[in-house]
Amino acid sequence: MEKHQCFDDIVFEILTWLPAKSLMRFNSVSKAWNTLIRHNLNFAKSHIARSQARPTGSRLLFELDVVPDEEEYPATKEKNRGLEEFPLQQLAPHHYFYRKEMQICSNHCNGLVCLYSVKDTQVYLFNVTTGEIKALPFSMNEHPFCLGFDLVTEKYKLLHVFEKNNEDNRITKMRILTLGTKYSSWRILSMPSVISSSRCIYLKGVLYWAHFSRSYIFYFDLREEEFGVFSLPQEYSYFALLNDMQTALRGKLVMNCFNWKFEDTDWIYDELKRSFTKLKNSANREEEMFVFLESEKIDKSEKAHVLVTTPSVMNIVRDSTSLV
Amino acid sequence: MASTTETKQKKMLILKSADNDEFEIEESVGVQSETIKNLVEDGFTFVPLPNVYTKALIKIIDYLKKHANKTDSNDEEIKTFDKDFVNTTFDDLFELVSAANYLHISCLMNMLCQTIADRIKDKSPEAVRKIFHINCDYTPEEEAKIRKANAQAFEGQFDESLD
Numbered sequence: 001m002e003k004h005q006c007f008d009d010i011v012f013e014i015l016t017w018l019p020a021k022s023l024m025r026f027n028s029v030s031k032a033w034n035t036l037i038r039h040n041l042n043f044a045k046s047h048i049a050r051s052q053a054r055p056t057g058s059r060l061l062f063e064l065d066v067v068p069d070e071e072e073y074p075a076t077k078e079k080n081r082g083l084e085e086f087p088l089q090q091l092a093p094h095h096y097f098y099r100k101e102m103q104i105c106s107n108h109c110n111g112l113v114c115l116y117s118v119k120d121t122q123v124y125l126f127n128v129t130t131g132e133i134k135a136l137p138f139s140m141n142e143h144p145f146c147l148g149f150d151l152v153t154e155k156y157k158l159l160h161v162f163e164k165n166n167e168d169n170r171i172t173k174m175r176i177l178t179l180g181t182k183y184s185s186w187r188i189l190s191m192p193s194v195i196s197s198s199r200c201i202y203l204k205g206v207l208y209w210a211h212f213s214r215s216y217i218f219y220f221d222l223r224e225e226e227f228g229v230f231s232l233p234q235e236y237s238y239f240a241l242l243n244d245m246q247t248a249l250r251g252k253l254v255m256n257c258f259n260w261k262f263e264d265t266d267w268i269y270d271e272l273k274r275s276f277t278k279l280k281n282s283a284n285r286e287e288e289m290f291v292f293l294e295s296e297k298i299d300k301s302e303k304a305h306v307l308v309t310t311p312s313v314m315n316i317v318r319d320s321t322s323l324v
Numbered sequence: 325m326a327s328t329t330e331t332k333q334k335k336m337l338i339l340k341s342a343d344n345d346e347f348e349i350e351e352s353v354g355v356q357s358e359t360i361k362n363l364v365e366d367g368f369t370f371v372p373l374p375n376v377y378t379k380a381l382i383k384i385i386d387y388l389k390k391h392a393n394k395t396d397s398n399d400e401e402i403k404t405f406d407k408d409f410v411n412t413t414f415d416d417l418f419e420l421v422s423a424a425n426y427l428h429i430s431c432l433m434n435m436l437c438q439t440i441a442d443r444i445k446d447k448s449p450e451a452v453r454k455i456f457h458i459n460c461d462y463t464p465e466e467e468a469k470i471r472k473a474n475a476q477a478f479e480g481q482f483d484e485s486l487d
Binding site: 007011016018024031033034 | 453470473
């Protein structure tokens with residue numbers, strides 16, 4: 001039909017509004033749709049931008065490693081099927097792993113997370129929304145990673161804290177690897193001594209760490225590849241805990257700050273104004289989780305080991321991990 | 325015929341549809357469309373729209389009129405209007421989305437795309453093909469393979485209906 005001549009553009013627009021899971025299914029509609037969904041990088045970018053702007057579409061709650069009983073989840077018997085093959089493989093049919101065999105070993109970033117296979121020390125990149133998994137071209141000891149995204153070059157970067165034997169001393173070092181580039185290799189970073197491999201949060205091109213008894217938040221700018229610090233709010237400057245759930249919910253860094261008497265309040269950090277505002281009526285955790293679960297209608301388990309993530313489209317995963 | 329005192333005060337435009345019907349609208353209503361706005365800025369008052377058919381154009385003019393008079397007080401009324409506006413068949417929605425795309429009316433474009441996406445998100449690929457009038461160009465083997473690769477997205481029941 002002649003009136004549908006620009007229909008490709010319209011299909012592009014319509015599909016950017018769909019959840020990633022629907023897109024995975026609609027790969028099979030036609031070759032043209034498959035090409036658009038899986039191989040068009042502009043489409044992936046538009047989709048991510050759209051997903052993050054939608055209040056209900058922007059977050060997913062997943063449990064990853066709660067598998068109490070093998071009988072209950074026969075699907076997990078296939079658990080190794082998807083892992084051996086390179087490149088991308090779907091894990092069928094649920095996102096369940098045995099904690100003894102597979103562990104989350106990084107923060108989440110754009111819906112991706114690193115997994116660590118206990119058996120063979122292989123590290124994988126896992127798209128929580130779609131279930132795609134890809135082996136990274138190295139194996140590693142048990143130390144966790146920090147996963148971040150450089151908003152300018154649109155590359156994923158991995159930070160790794162490791163210990164090195166130096167004569168009699170063990171020294172802690174940090175290194176960085178850019179994913180999805182042909183000749184990338186680990187580069188040693190000079191890091192503030194207090195940053196450990198402990199939990200970090202990724203938000204808008206920056207990784208954040210909080211440490212016990214430090215009145216600072218440490219951050220790492222993934223574009224500049226430089227560390228920095230900022231102080232906690234004056235009255236609550238003993239130390240802070242970063243709040244993963246609230247941060248994902250609000251798209252702003254949210255932290256629970258303590259004073260010397262161990263009284264605490266929640267604060268939102270504005271990275272542009274570099275200022276804190278007190279978070280009013282912090283919702284209780286259970287309520288938040290309920291909101292998440294309602295909005296995405298996914299399986300819930302009683303004791304959810306939660307991971308908040310944003311849906312990302314699979315070709316971002318593929319392109320940014322096409323390591324040679 | 326419509327040359328009342330009111331039309332003399334307000335600048336008017338004439339839109340001509342693909343099936344040669346002409347519609348007179350206020351310029352302030354029309355310029356919500358980027359395409360029309362550009363033409364108006366170049367001095368046009370007669371705007372031929374060879375890609376927009378009368379049926380869609382009538383609805384779109386309705387939409388533009390409603391949204392041109394947007395105030396805080398009629399927010400609810402506009403919401404109801406919008407809801408009603410998108411409550412139609414897929415073919416009508418495609419007709420409207422093509423027109424909105426051609427006319428560059430971004431708020432309408434977003435509303436229509438979001439509506440279509442919401443209505444297809446739980447459907448089966450077969451239903452989506454029929455709705456979009458797409459012929460499957462996969463061989464059965466290819467299709468089976470691609471489905472297998474996306475097995476996780478095929479869990480559960482899907483909506484096979486075409487509305």
